[in-house]
Amino acid sequence: MPAPFSQANPVKIAIVGAxxxxxxxHVPAIKLDPRAVLAGVCxxxxxxxxxxxxxxGCDNVTTDFERICADPGVDAVIIATPNFTHKAITLSAxxxxxxxxxxxxxxxxxxxxxxxxxxxxxxxxxxMTAFTYRFAPSMxxxxxxxxxxxxGALRHFRSQRFxxxxxxxxxxxxxxxxxxxxxxxxxxxxxxxFAIDLLGPLKTLCGATARFIPRTxxxxxxxxxxxxxxxxxxxxxxxxxGATGVWxxxxxxxxxxxxxxxxxxxxxxxxxxxxxxxxxxxNQIMLGKTGQDLAAVxxxxxxxKPAGSPRDPSTGEPAxxxxxxxxWEFVSxxxxxxxxxxxxxxxxxxxxVADSVLQSHQERRWVDIPDEPR
Ligand SMILES: NC(=O)c1ccc[n+]([C@@H]2O[C@H](COP(=O)([O-])OP(=O)(O)OC[C@H]3O[C@@H](n4cnc5c(N)ncnc54)[C@H](O)[C@@H]3O)[C@@H](O)[C@H]2O)c1
Numbered sequence: 001m002p003a004p005f006s007q008a009n010p011v012k013i014a015i016v017g018a019x020x021x022x023x024x025x026h027v028p029a030i031k032l033d034p035r036a037v038l039a040g041v042c043x044x045x046x047x048x049x050x051x052x053x054x055x056x057g058c059d060n061v062t063t064d065f066e067r068i069c070a071d072p073g074v075d076a077v078i079i080a081t082p083n084f085t086h087k088a089i090t091l092s093a094x095x096x097x098x099x100x101x102x103x104x105x106x107x108x109x110x111x112x113x114x115x116x117x118x119x120x121x122x123x124x125x126x127x128m129t130a131f132t133y134r135f136a137p138s139m140x141x142x143x144x145x146x147x148x149x150x151x152g153a154l155r156h157f158r159s160q161r162f163x164x165x166x167x168x169x170x171x172x173x174x175x176x177x178x179x180x181x182x183x184x185x186x187x188x189x190x191x192x193x194f195a196i197d198l199l200g201p202l203k204t205l206c207g208a209t210a211r212f213i214p215r216t217x218x219x220x221x222x223x224x225x226x227x228x229x230x231x232x233x234x235x236x237x238x239x240x241x242g243a244t245g246v247w248x249x250x251x252x253x254x255x256x257x258x259x260x261x262x263x264x265x266x267x268x269x270x271x272x273x274x275x276x277x278x279x280x281x282x283n284q285i286m287l288g289k290t291g292q293d294l295a296a297v298x299x300x301x302x303x304x305k306p307a308g309s310p311r312d313p314s315t316g317e318p319a320x321x322x323x324x325x326x327x328w329e330f331v332s333x334x335x336x337x338x339x340x341x342x343x344x345x346x347x348x349x350x351x352x353v354a355d356s357v358l359q360s361h362q363e364r365r366w367v368d369i370p371d372e373p374r
Contacts, residue, residue, distance in 0.1 A: 005075075005335045007034045013331075014040030014074045014098075016065050016089050017081035018052045021103060025132075025320070026078050027056050029327035032311060036331045039075075042068040069093045076126070076334060078327075079103060082172040083179050087112040094119040099126040101330045101340070105189050105354065106347040108180040113351045117344035126333045128326075128340035129347030131193045133264075135325040136282040137313070139194060141303040142268070142275050145285075146198050151270030154199050157245035158269075159191040162253035163262035169218045174227035182229030184209055184354055188249040191266060192235075193342060193350040195245055198268065201349070202245070205237035206366045207357030212252055235357050261319045282318050306332070345374055 005011045013030055015022050018041050030036050040060040043049050049061040062068055065085075069077060069092040076099035079089050087107050093100045100120055106129055107113040120127035133139055145151050172178040179185060196202060209230035216226050232250040239245065256263045264279035267286075276286035276294060283304065288294035304313035309328045311321065333340035349372060360367040 005035060010035050010037040011331050011334050012037055012039035012073055012075045014042065014068045014071065014077045016042040016068060016077050016079045018043040018048050019080065022080045025323035026080060026327060029324035032324055033327055033331050034310065035335055036327065039073055040068045040071055065089050066092055069096045069098060074098060076100070083185065084108055084177060087116055090116040091119050094123055094125060097123065097125065099334050101128040101130055103130045104347060105180060105185040105351060106344060107351065110348060110351045110355050113348045117348050120344055126330065126340050127344040128330050128333065129342045129344055130326055131190055131342045131346065132323050132326060133190050133279065134194055134197060134342060135322050136277065136279065137299040137304045137322060138277045138282050138285045141285055141299045142277050143198055144303065145275050146268060151268055151275050152272030154241065154243050154268055154270050156269040157195050157199055157243060159195065159247045159266040161187050161191060161249040161262065161264050162256040163251045164253055164256045165251040166219065167213050167215065169215045169224045170227065174215050174229050176228045179229055181354070181358060182231060183249045183251055184230055184233035184357055188233045188247055189350050189354050191247050191249070192353045193346060194266070196349055199239045199241060199243050201240050202237045202353055202369050203240045204366055204368045205235045205353065205356055205360060207235040207360040209233045209358065209361050233357065280319055282322055348372060
């Protein structure tokens with residue numbers, strides 16, 4: 001039996017995909033967690049690896065994901081590569097007995113994601129989907145209010161994610177074979193996930209997507225093939241509980257910069273009161289009962305970070321630092337020998353819904369969501 005993980009025997013984590021999101025929060029989060037150590041870095045770009053070797057202080061670097069997945073000095077991998085590579089890297093990591101946290105969307109479609117989930121589940125590995133916004137303190141507290149009955153019977157869910165992004169190329173994100181879909185898989189899928197977490201499974205939906213601009217210029221002015229994916233995505237749905245949901249997301253909302261974080265608003269109208277989560281104010285929620293106007297309420301201390309985390313919630317940009325809690329959860333699940341939350345099953349459920357949005361739009365009809373066995 002291998003020794004249990006601890007500060008003296010930390011979980012050795014390799015990053016696969018050393019780009020923006022790994023630098024933004026996965027690597028800082030590993031550095032913050034005394035039970036974890038950065039044990040390897042893989043990226044397709046040797047130039048980026050040379051930079052990360054210095055920036056991140058890790059000498060075990062490679063362009064070959066098979067090599068890092070087979071490395072006996074690695075216990076777990078965090079996959080933060082373009083969407084079309086997630087399946088092959090996950091299957092390699094699972095084959096070598098590594099625990100996996102993978103970025104969303106887990107794959108290009110539910111078929112890929114199911115194979116990833118089954119590979120990790122069947123080998124009893126910890127598997128986690130990087131659904132970041134579940135970790136916002138306001139979302140954690142809103143969840144508590146939903147589950148404890150404080151909002152009453154949950155009737156309506158409503159989500160807006162509006163970004164004011166440049167109209168230039170999205171790189172790999174704008175092609176179906178590398179990304180799967182645009183705003184829907186990049187942004188709205190997070191909101192599908194936390195809605196299911198708050199209100200339970202979706203029963204049926206009607207979805208729509210739209211593309212407005214060609215994105216045929218890169219940020220440095222070069223020509224590139226036009227975008228094939230949506231700039232805007234939306235759905236209305238009915239949960240099995242009888243509640244209703246409305247989601248809208250776009251990257252073309254002029255005037256919604258909000259210091260780079262954009263506008264995010266998600267609310268639940270319960271029979272007793274309404275509760276609201278906002279990304280740019282993650283340490284507050286808004287609450288209101290009949291006869292009142294919605295008013296900001298501070299998130300209580302116990303919801304500002306996970307129990308035991310060394311993170312100081314009073315330091316750093318609030319809309320950034322809660323993202324470090326993903327790695328805390330992944331490492332906690334490995335140390336405690338339990339499932340991570342959100343798991344690949346949650347990633348699969350959200351993927352099935354997102355796929356159904358595309359199907360609904362293509363076929364111009366409501367689509368029922370099939371049950372998925374655990
Ligand atoms: N959870 C979130 O909030 C969040 C935020 C941003 C991005 N993401 C997700 O993270 C993933 C990566 O996004 P990003 O913005 O960091 O992208 P990015 O383009 O900045 O970085 C991706 C990196 O992967 C590398 N790469 C490509 N193919 C590879 C391979 N076969 N093996 C090893 N490395 C390879 C690239 O060289 C690049 O450095 C995407 O799935 C994206 O949807 C999630």
